[in-house]
Amino acid sequence: QVQLQESGPGLVKPSQTLSLTCTVSGGSIRSDDYYWSWIRQHPGKGLEWIGYIYHTGSTYYNPSLKSRVTISLDMSSNQLSLKLSSVTAADTAVYYCARGEPMDIADLYAMDVWGQGTTVIVSS
């Protein structure tokens, strides 16, 4: 059973780069069966998709964040990472990694496995 676990600094200073890692266990990010997403949730608010990556390294980002986001894969560690540059207080949120679009289930355009999330606060 695949599990995802986010990790990274809980506090980031304004204008710096937020860097998070998601460790995947019980499955391989090399698989061509899934896309791997980052999603965030502002305090007390709804969900915002940040972007996703395929095992080929192809990335797709939310246009509203595209200029500041980089998602990448580390095959040797079975991890995906998120970098968000030039952060402000508006980037304070819980950040989730998630698996999506499993190829073995037709028409599943959604995220079917989620990490527990990690809270990031942007403050000086």
Added chain:
Amino acid sequence: ESVLTQSPGALSLSPGERATLSCRASHTVGSSYLAWYQQKPGQAPRLLIYATSKRAPGIPERFSASGSGTDFTLTISRLEPEDFAMYYCQQYDPSPRYTFGQGTKVEIK
């Protein structure tokens, strides 16, 4: 950008009652591209429904969903204590992009 609007914002019901949640899109959504999630405080969202009406593995039959075009509905036939939570609809745009509704809170009356 297509926007999803969920209603009501909150629903106060008793265990055993039926819950009906609405999700309206500003543009037509393909039937394969609409999903629903449940989220409890302090937890990650859990996929309930995909492709408008298909239950995700392990989801109880009391959860059902329907809809087409711009109007979609999630129904919980008889609320169990564990069903009181936040519910989000989500659409997929093949550009690609995912967007979520603002959520409906199902609370105990």
